[in-house]
Amino acid sequence: MNPSSDTAPKKTGLSTTGISIMPSMDTSISTGAAQNTDPLAAYEKPGYKLQSFVSHFIRTEAGDIPVIKTRPGKDDLFSSFYVRCGINRHRYAVAPGLYAVGSPDKTSEVLVTANFKLTFDHLRKELEKINAWILVLDTKGVNVWCAASKGTFATRELVARIKAVSLEKIVDHKQLIVPQLGATGVSAKEVKKLSGFRVIFGPIRAKDIPAFLNNDKKADKHMRQVTFTLYERFIITPVEVQIVLKPALIAALILFVLSGIGPEIFSFSNAWQRGLLCVSAMVSGIVSGAVITPVLLPFVPGRAFALKGMITGSIVALIILILSSAAASGASGFAALFLFSVSISSYLAMNFTGTTPFTSPSGVEKEMKQYIPVQLGALVLAAGLWMYSAF
Amino acid sequence: MEDLRYLDDVSTLVLDQEKCIGCTLCTQVCPQSVFEMQGNKSQIVDFNACMECGACVNNCPTQAIRVSPGVG
Known part of the structure; x- marks a missing residue:
């Protein structure tokens, strides 16, 4: 499937993996084949496969809209596990367009989200007992916040998507709920000007949506603040490790x-x-910089991530080197391995700034200017000592 | 983010209170609670929490807020 920037109304709820259908082909659903008792059978089309998260379709003035299940199935759980491990992470997307949950009508809310499947699954599982429309933007399979800063979860795409799905035929109000973290890319004022729809910034986390809707669409302060809990830090470490596997x-x-x-x-x-x-020594540096430092982040002293990585890295390196009796290679050998391990830990911890939800680009730039020379110096020194220790 | 703080005094965030019309959007979109309304004007209450994401800049109707990080 080619995620090109065209915004022609694609059929949502259907996957077209590896199949290209001629653009001239009529994609309207044949009602003549409705003899079958399975209501979804009418939606079968050659070359397409119905997504397992679609429960049925509802008819609207703007066509048939897939109603999605709010409970993730076995497939979803398996694929979520894979994507957390960094497997097939880059093409984990749902088709952009309009979906429904529950039995929405013309007065129901429209929730806007990204087409990263993990984001989509996260949202729908919080929408049990809610009747709403879900407008999925084409963010190339990237989550809301990252897509907002990359310019795909943005005013232009939102306005184009509203037109593409004929949202004015679906609802008779002019209001959208956009996740707060989309604000980096979506300008409420511009969207209003270009589409007539008023953007209300909803809570950061999907789990707060029911409370937000019940509270007259007002978000509490805690709904507006990002968190970076132990679990949140832990769950992203497999991808951090997966990224360094090949260079390692x-x-x-x-x-x-x-x-x-x-x-x-x-x-x-x-x-x-x-x-x-x-x-x-290298593996202990990787484990320290890409796993231990991120997980223990608030407990490691220092503000700069490179410094945090040095501190954790020193402790881990000492333990590993003593256990592996590295002292047998002499003082210079031991020092070489220690410096090597610590510089890797420091570098990878610094790299982790790109994954956290609280580091500023200006801060990262300052940190890099300060610590990259130190890391490189330590690496060169380590290489020299290691060669020397062989003679 | 109270338990996790990054480097202090690095953000390029600037708020021009003269231009603020008190729409409160910046207090809604900021994920770090950097702004708070004081009367009918927005005010920076936690400058060092700013991560320069630009959500406030993108939504300020009067260009009262600026953020200018380098390459990032």
Whole structure:
């Protein structure tokens, strides 16, 4: 499926994985085949597969709209697990367009969201017993906040999507509920000017939507503040690790080769034994920088992430190096492994600033200017000491 | 975000209270509760919590707020 920027009304609720249908093809639903007792059978079309989250369709002036289930199925749970592990993370999307939950009518609220499947699943599971329309924007499978700062969850796409689904035929009010974190990309004033619809910024978290709707669409202060709880920090670490896996494997190969260099020019037994020590120093740096520091973030001293990574990295490196009896490679060898591990931890912790919901670009820039020279210096020193320790 | 604070004195956030018309949108869209209404004007109450996301700038109807981070 090609997520091009055209906003032609696509059929939502149907997946077109790997199949291209001629644009001239008539996609209207044949009612003649309604002999079947399964109400969804009428929606079967060659080349398309009905999404498992669609329960049925409702007829509106603007066509048939898929009504989605509010309870995630087995498929959804499995795929959520995969995507949390970083598997197929980049094409995990639902078709943009209009969906429904419950049995909405012309007075029902319109909730706007992104087409990242994890976002979509998150939203629908909170909408049990709610009748509403869900307008899914084409954010290329990215969540609301990131898409808002990248310009896909934005005024232009929202206005185009309102027109594409003929929202004025669906509801007779002029109001949309946009998640607060979409405000970076969506300007309420511009949307009003361009589409006539008034944007109300709803709560950050989908779970607060029922309370928000019951409270006359007013959000409490806690609904408006982002959090970064232990669970939230923990659940994103698999992706942090997955991102460094490939460079780490390449680095491991290089480390084995470098470790073989010594007085005998090249020794395979050295390459293996000393290489293993290097790799364990690297792995402890990765675990410290990409898992332990993020999870323990508020408890590690310091403000700069690079510093936090150094502190955690030093403790982890000492423990691992002592356990792996790295002291056998002498003081310079030990120092090399320690510096190597700590600099990796510091770098990866600094990298984590891009994942957190509270770091400012100006702060990250300041931190990078300050700590990248330190990290690089430590790395070069570590390499020098490691070579020296072989002789 | 009270338990997690990033570097102080780095944000490029500027609020021109002269231009503020008291619409309260910035207090609604800011995910870090940087703004609070004081009478009919918005005021920065937690400058160091600003993460320069630009939600306030994008929604201020009178361009009273500015944020100008570098490349980020």
